[in-house]
Amino acid sequence: MRFLTISGPPSSGKTSVILRVIEALQLREKKIGVIKFDCLLTDDDKRYAEKGVLVQKGLSGALCPDHYFVSNIESCVTWGHENGCEYLISESAGLCNRCSPHINEITAVCVIDNLSGINTPRKIGPMLKSADIVVITKGDIVSQAEREVFASRVKQVNPGAIIMHVNGITGQGAFELTSLFEEASDIETLKGKTLRFSMPSALCSYCLGETRIGEEHQTGNIRKMDI
Amino acid sequence: MKATSLYHKPLAVTLEEHPYIEDFLSSFGLEIQPTTTSLEEYLDTLDPDLLEDLGISSEQLRKSLDDFLAGMLALQSPLDKVESLTIIGGRDKTGRPEHIELTLRPGEVVCIVGPTGSGKSRLLADIEWVAQGDTPTGRKILINDQVPDSKWRFSTEHKLVAQLSQNMNFVMDLSAEEFIRMHAESRLVTNPEEKIAQILEQANELAGERFSPNTPVTSLSGGQSRALMIADMAILSKSPIALIDEIENAGIDRKKALDLLVKEEKIILMATHDPILALMGDRRLVIRNGGIDKIIESSPAERKNLIALEELDNKLLALRNRIRGGETLENI
Numbered sequence: 001m002r003f004l005t006i007s008g009p010p011s012s013g014k015t016s017v018i019l020r021v022i023e024a025l026q027l028r029e030k031k032i033g034v035i036k037f038d039c040l041l042t043d044d045d046k047r048y049a050e051k052g053v054l055v056q057k058g059l060s061g062a063l064c065p066d067h068y069f070v071s072n073i074e075s076c077v078t079w080g081h082e083n084g085c086e087y088l089i090s091e092s093a094g095l096c097n098r099c100s101p102h103i104n105e106i107t108a109v110c111v112i113d114n115l116s117g118i119n120t121p122r123k124i125g126p127m128l129k130s131a132d133i134v135v136i137t138k139g140d141i142v143s144q145a146e147r148e149v150f151a152s153r154v155k156q157v158n159p160g161a162i163i164m165h166v167n168g169i170t171g172q173g174a175f176e177l178t179s180l181f182e183e184a185s186d187i188e189t190l191k192g193k194t195l196r197f198s199m200p201s202a203l204c205s206y207c208l209g210e211t212r213i214g215e216e217h218q219t220g221n222i223r224k225m226d227i
Numbered sequence: 228m229k230a231t232s233l234y235h236k237p238l239a240v241t242l243e244e245h246p247y248i249e250d251f252l253s254s255f256g257l258e259i260q261p262t263t264t265s266l267e268e269y270l271d272t273l274d275p276d277l278l279e280d281l282g283i284s285s286e287q288l289r290k291s292l293d294d295f296l297a298g299m300l301a302l303q304s305p306l307d308k309v310e311s312l313t314i315i316g317g318r319d320k321t322g323r324p325e326h327i328e329l330t331l332r333p334g335e336v337v338c339i340v341g342p343t344g345s346g347k348s349r350l351l352a353d354i355e356w357v358a359q360g361d362t363p364t365g366r367k368i369l370i371n372d373q374v375p376d377s378k379w380r381f382s383t384e385h386k387l388v389a390q391l392s393q394n395m396n397f398v399m400d401l402s403a404e405e406f407i408r409m410h411a412e413s414r415l416v417t418n419p420e421e422k423i424a425q426i427l428e429q430a431n432e433l434a435g436e437r438f439s440p441n442t443p444v445t446s447l448s449g450g451q452s453r454a455l456m457i458a459d460m461a462i463l464s465k466s467p468i469a470l471i472d473e474i475e476n477a478g479i480d481r482k483k484a485l486d487l488l489v490k491e492e493k494i495i496l497m498a499t500h501d502p503i504l505a506l507m508g509d510r511r512l513v514i515r516n517g518g519i520d521k522i523i524e525s526s527p528a529e530r531k532n533l534i535a536l537e538e539l540d541n542k543l544l545a546l547r548n549r550i551r552g553g554e555t556l557e558n559i
Contacts, residue, residue, distance in 0.1 A: 027363075098282050115398055118409075122254045125282025129255075129291070143395050143452070145410045145459050152413035155383055157254050159294035162381045172348065175363065176356050176380075197284065 001081050002184040003088045005101045007127050008111030009120070010093045013137035015044045016168025017111055018089055022051050023171065024178035025087055033085035035076045037069050037092035037101075044091075054083055065092065066099035066199050073101070074190045081188050087181065100126035102196040107184035110161075113138040114150050121153045126197035128154070133180060134161045137168050233296065234267040241266055247415075251295050255288065256281045301385070302415045309333070309387070309467035310371050312494050314354070317365030319518025320346070325366075327519050329512075333467065333492040336485065338505045340498075341514030347498045350514060351470045354496065355388045356380060364517065389466035393473050395452035397444040403427065403455060404440035407463075414463055422462055429458035433484050450479045461487045471497040474504060482507065482537070503540055506533040 008014045018034065025032055033054040036045050045057040056076055060068035069092050080088035092101050094110075102108035110131035112120065115138050121128060128134065134154050139147050151163055162180065166173035204220035233241055239261040242249055248266070252259050259269060270289060278285055311332050316325025331337055339347050346364075353366045357379045360367050369375070370387070379387045399406060407426050411419040431437045433454035438447060447455065453474065460469060469488055474481050474497070485507055488495055499505055511523045546556060 143456050149410050149413050159291050159298050
């Protein structure tokens, strides 16, 4: 089973890109599974189900989304394998820019859009900087020169990645991206694998539900600004 | 290529020779000073806790820097010359073979015509992907009569194709001059100021209405944006092939625009329905049902009609200018 982690900032076009890739994989008669991670609410699982692929939905609710991801991904991979998926795709949003779901030896994709601003690539952490493939979306909205400038900013923070332009609406570029997916890591289980980068940590009183503001309510792993 | 020697010289020298290293490190939130220590020593002494806060490991940073420097050196090396582009036909949507082998050379203009949804974009995408029978059309693309290196597919430094799409919107909050400077810097051109001045001058020549270098790109008119992008493509882009998705009529001198690109020795493929642009091309590929249906060479009679069409077009342009100038059109 070929397994890929796909992540990216909210609204960058992850679901649309994955839907276009699914269409291209289905033309090749592949059995596909998708795991959609989100926080509070998502209907994207229905959009996937409409395409006739197997779907699992995970909502992290009150927990840190990426910690939730890493505690569940192993059983998701086992599920995909047991159900005979030839391709398994996990989709998760990077919400704090310091998170990253990417796993060593597992093909990692980051989706980012041309409209997000010229400094955004710098602001995104390991989710972008350690990805193997960076997909840039919404290229039809801007000019060629602006696409080139944005891609060079991405290239600067992740010079080793393959950068691809994909249009999630028309599907332009999805066919080409799919041929890269055919070379994705082939696995049966995540046993023994490690994350590419540690997740942001905390464990302070606020992690445990504290709501009151003030020095006396702060315990655990606290860091102060230098003002 | 690993630029090993560069890691051992004093930073004062390295940063002078490769100023982009500073920009690279600052994009990770790191600072560097031109001191007597070497880049190697600088990397060795970075605090692991600081790196963890910045979201990168020491190994990852070193690997990225290696890749970045390799890319920068590649950008400075000359591009392989493209003498010819050959399209070997595949099949249309019904599986009917195209039976076509077409070779294009620098300075040639080929128009692509056909109804919406007929497969014009797929043809342009096959060329950009340097297809080798691995796309839905089964077409093959040769460069200089050979199966090209697959590096063309993913290289951002040496892109085979520069694409000018119909959409010319800008979202960046920059003036025309700042924008072109940023683009020139990303391409690491040797004499940026000269190139920027050239592009702005050319763009003003192509556009019906002049604009100043300080105009924000977001306030340019449609014609001015198109003019700026065509000048930028002609002067800044090293890509030997230009794919153009229609140059719209309004506010730009299309003949001059095309001449500018031809002068830069590019192979030009242009999707268009505009009779003037279509007749300016050396030939037209007619796309039907996903396949290249036929190739029409522009005939002498068509060339003669082009002159008549241009007169008609100039007449309309003059009327447009009169309207703009507040005149009436009671006598035309």
